[in-house]
Amino acid sequence: MRSGRMIAVTAVAARDRSRDRGVDVSDCAWFDDPVALARSPEIDVFVELMGGAEGAAREAVEAALAAGKHVVTANKALLARHGAALAALAEAQGVSLNFEAAAAGGIPIIKTLRESLAGNRVARVYGILNGTCNYILTRMEREGLSFETCLAEAQRLGYAEADPTFDIDGFDTAHKLSLLAAIAFGNRIDADAVYVEGIRSITTADIEAADELGYRIKLLGVASRTDTGFEQRVHPTMVPKSSPIARVDGVTNAVAVEADFVGRLVLSGPGAGGDATASAVMSDIADIARGDIVGTFGRPASALEPYRQAAMRAHEGGYYIRLSVYDRPGAFASIAQRMAENGISLESIVQRRRAPRADAPEHPTPMAPQPVILITYDTTEAQIKDALDRISVDGHIAERPQMIRIEQFA
Numbered sequence: 001m002r003s004g005r006m007i008a009v010t011a012v013a014a015r016d017r018s019r020d021r022g023v024d025v026s027d028c029a030w031f032d033d034p035v036a037l038a039r040s041p042e043i044d045v046f047v048e049l050m051g052g053a054e055g056a057a058r059e060a061v062e063a064a065l066a067a068g069k070h071v072v073t074a075n076k077a078l079l080a081r082h083g084a085a086l087a088a089l090a091e092a093q094g095v096s097l098n099f100e101a102a103a104a105g106g107i108p109i110i111k112t113l114r115e116s117l118a119g120n121r122v123a124r125v126y127g128i129l130n131g132t133c134n135y136i137l138t139r140m141e142r143e144g145l146s147f148e149t150c151l152a153e154a155q156r157l158g159y160a161e162a163d164p165t166f167d168i169d170g171f172d173t174a175h176k177l178s179l180l181a182a183i184a185f186g187n188r189i190d191a192d193a194v195y196v197e198g199i200r201s202i203t204t205a206d207i208e209a210a211d212e213l214g215y216r217i218k219l220l221g222v223a224s225r226t227d228t229g230f231e232q233r234v235h236p237t238m239v240p241k242s243s244p245i246a247r248v249d250g251v252t253n254a255v256a257v258e259a260d261f262v263g264r265l266v267l268s269g270p271g272a273g274g275d276a277t278a279s280a281v282m283s284d285i286a287d288i289a290r291g292d293i294v295g296t297f298g299r300p301a302s303a304l305e306p307y308r309q310a311a312m313r314a315h316e317g318g319y320y321i322r323l324s325v326y327d328r329p330g331a332f333a334s335i336a337q338r339m340a341e342n343g344i345s346l347e348s349i350v351q352r353r354r355a356p357r358a359d360a361p362e363h364p365t366p367m368a369p370q371p372v373i374l375i376t377y378d379t380t381e382a383q384i385k386d387a388l389d390r391i392s393v394d395g396h397i398a399e400r401p402q403m404i405r406i407e408q409f410a
């Protein structure tokens with residue numbers, strides 16, 4: 001390894017000593033208790049790959065730092081919750097707390113933001129930060145597979161979290177985004193302030209409609225400076241097919257940084273899986289071996305500023321709306337009127353006929369709901385939500401409206 005020093009794994013801890021892990025660890029000291037390993041006088045660096053914001057992971061990392069050991073972790077849940085306190089402890093002890101693997105797997109986005117872009121004022125950081133979700137969306141789109149089948153495969157391949165709801169409900173992306181935002185903007189981490197929607201509500205009908213309209217659907221994390229504060233949001237997003245991010249498929253992640261001097265930088269690479277994670281973990285260990293100690297978030301933990309959250313209702317952008325509209329006179333006009341009352345201009349309206357089922361009656365009822373797709377010009381979250389609330393009350397639609405934000409890239 002390119003660090004100029006020998007690095008040896010001397011001790012390991014896990015729950016099940018008898019499990020075959022595909023590597024020979026018989027030369028390593030075995031610890032049933034990771035906290036005891038963290039305090040062992042025989043180690044210089046403690047590598048935490050257990051996961052979870054509390055419990056063994058937190059206790060062991062705190063114990064290692066308190067004992068003056070460098071720590072490398074891939075644990076975004078832990079850092080999103082306790083990162084500032086752990087960074088302060090590392091600083092006080094004069095040791096590193098490195099976490100390259102915690103965001104976007106094998107992509108070196110932590111070092112890029114923290115070190116390479118230190119001279120830039122960052123305006124926006126966004127990207128596909130969860131390999132599991134991108135893998136699911138890609139396979140649903142390409143092969144028409146069910147959500148459940150794709151998730152099971154992502155679990156089998158080792159991409160998903162121990163509890164995959166963190167992936168599919170967007171929390172894993174929110175944890176990663178909050179870490180990137182802390183480095184990019186110098187804000188205290190506040191993962192609870194991230195607006196989060198996951199991918200459970202995305203249907204093949206949405207994926208097909210997006211395709212016809214020139215978009216693809218991706219779970220994006222977006223953190224940006226706005227006039228009223230910092231926006232941090234995670235949600236399924238329609239991205240123009242022509243944008244680089246639309247072409248990022250499978251377990252691949254991509255992160256874009258927009259900043260004053262560098263303009264736009266896009267990094268892409270494997271976002272999850274053993275090899276990608278190992279690559280990032282080893283780069284953190286190599287930094288420590290070389291003696292490169294950099295503040296966890298690129299500045300003293302005490303210099304991180306309180307997070308000034310922009311209201312999500314003030315978010316501006318275009319929207320994709322899918323409605324299931326009863327096929328009866330006046331329904332269309334009523335919907336268009338509600339949009340107009342809320343100052344929303346429509347870029348397109350598409351009424352899609354449901355494909356007839358083999359067992360459908362010869363003369364279907366004229367009331368049967370039909371999918372209607374609306375694309376709006378830029379409007380605010382408050383305006384669109386208000387319009388959809390009113391449309392729901394009017395009684396012309398059969399299901400809750402589907403709403404997906406559209407993101408434009410310069």
Ligand SMILES: NC(=O)C1=CN([C@@H]2O[C@H](COP(=O)(O)OP(=O)(O)OC[C@H]3O[C@@H](n4cnc5c(N)ncnc54)[C@H](OP(=O)(O)O)[C@@H]3O)[C@@H](O)[C@H]2O)C=CC1
Pocket residue numbers: 013014015016017019032034049050051052056074075076077101102105158159160161162271272273274277
């Ligand atoms: N999977 C991925 O692609 C990526 C994962 N990460 C992060 O890496 C971390 C680990 O993820 P992943 O490898 O998928 O998880 P796994 O569940 O596959 O592995 C967790 C490991 O930690 C050990 N472990 C768990 N709890 C304890 C405990 N109380 N005491 C001792 N050992 C324990 C387990 O031991 P045993 O095997 O005996 O059960 C297992 O070896 C998480 O923070 C995750 O978010 C980050 C980037 C990518």
Ligand SMILES: N[C@@H](CCO)C(=O)O
Pocket residue numbers: 101102103104105129130131132133159160161167172271272273
């Ligand atoms: N579960 C995570 C692992 C990488 O952080 C993902 O799918 O992206």
